[in-house]
Amino acid sequence: xxxxxxxxxxxxxxxxxxxxxxxxxxxxxxxxxxxxxxxxxxxxxxxxxxxxxxxxxxxxxxxxxxxxxxxxxxxxxxxxxxxxxxxxxxx
Amino acid sequence: xxxxxxxxxxxxxxxxxxxxxxxxxxxxxxxxxxxxxxxxxxxxxxxxxxxxxxxxxxxxxxxxxxxxxxxxxxxxxxxxxxxxxxxxxxxxxxxxxxxxxxxxxxxxxxxxxxxxxxxxxxxxxxxxxxxxxxxxxxxxxxxxxxxxxxxxxxxxx
Numbered sequence: 001x002x003x004x005x006x007x008x009x010x011x012x013x014x015x016x017x018x019x020x021x022x023x024x025x026x027x028x029x030x031x032x033x034x035x036x037x038x039x040x041x042x043x044x045x046x047x048x049x050x051x052x053x054x055x056x057x058x059x060x061x062x063x064x065x066x067x068x069x070x071x072x073x074x075x076x077x078x079x080x081x082x083x084x085x086x087x088x089x090x091x
Numbered sequence: 092x093x094x095x096x097x098x099x100x101x102x103x104x105x106x107x108x109x110x111x112x113x114x115x116x117x118x119x120x121x122x123x124x125x126x127x128x129x130x131x132x133x134x135x136x137x138x139x140x141x142x143x144x145x146x147x148x149x150x151x152x153x154x155x156x157x158x159x160x161x162x163x164x165x166x167x168x169x170x171x172x173x174x175x176x177x178x179x180x181x182x183x184x185x186x187x188x189x190x191x192x193x194x195x196x197x198x199x200x201x202x203x204x205x206x207x208x209x210x211x212x213x214x215x216x217x218x219x220x221x222x223x224x225x226x227x228x229x230x231x232x233x234x235x236x237x238x239x240x241x242x243x244x245x246x247x248x
Contacts, residue, residue: 008155008188009164009189009190009191010188010189010190056185056186056188058148058151058152060148060152063152065148065149065152067148083152083155085151085152085155086186086188086189087145087146087148087151087186087188088116088118088134088145088146088151088168088186088188089138089143089144089145089146089182089186090143090144090145090170090179090180090182090183090186090187091142091143091144091180091181091182091183
């Protein structure tokens with residue numbers, strides 16, 4: 001078992017066009033690191049230089065927005081489903 | 092070019108009028124690779140602001156789930172400007188993340204209280220926003236997608 005991560009269109013250039021990828025880790029941050037070793041560059045699109053989730057993206061673990069569950073420290077486990085979506089916003 | 096049917100065009104403009112002076116926002120979904128905006132989905136502006144719009148994060152997840160299940164993509168992403176022209180702002184450009192979408196901007200800065208009266212004008216413009224570069228495109232309003240297509244079956248009574 002692994003953790004399935006759904007990738008939005010704009011990030012699929014990093015995943016060879018794949019809509020979903022799999023990875024592992026005990027926290028969302030570790031999972032992102034793992035995904036980045038398989039698909040270099042993806043972390044930079046999700047995490048800022050300061051190590052925080054980018055405000056332009058929303059990340060959900062099993063439908064729960066991680067902004068409310070500890071952001072990159074959110075615990076994840078095998079069988080979880082992670083969804084990444086770019087925020088739809090503007091001025 | 093954005094080709095959009097009259098009813099959807101009118102629905103976007105009506106939504107923008109209704110939410111004025113706050114910004115209105117939404118999506119028109121369509122089948123993947125079709126470039127046809129078919130399913131009008133007005134969204135709540137979670138920011139409820141005259142200068143900012145944002146889809147609620149729960150709504151956003153449900154929207155994309157739903158589109159995924161139907162093999163749809165956001166063909167049009169629209170929002171209104173209520174005091175400025177219908178042109179993407181710097182914030183709009185920084186957030187734009189659907190390179191295949193038509194970004195529709197509607198301006199209600201000079202709209203009247205009722206449709207069609209003197210002085211009533213709602214700007215409606217469409218753009219591509221790719222890698223921070225804005226390109227305006229023509230908008231072709233068709234009466235219906237059905238015109239110009241042969242019906243699959245014709246039943247004569």
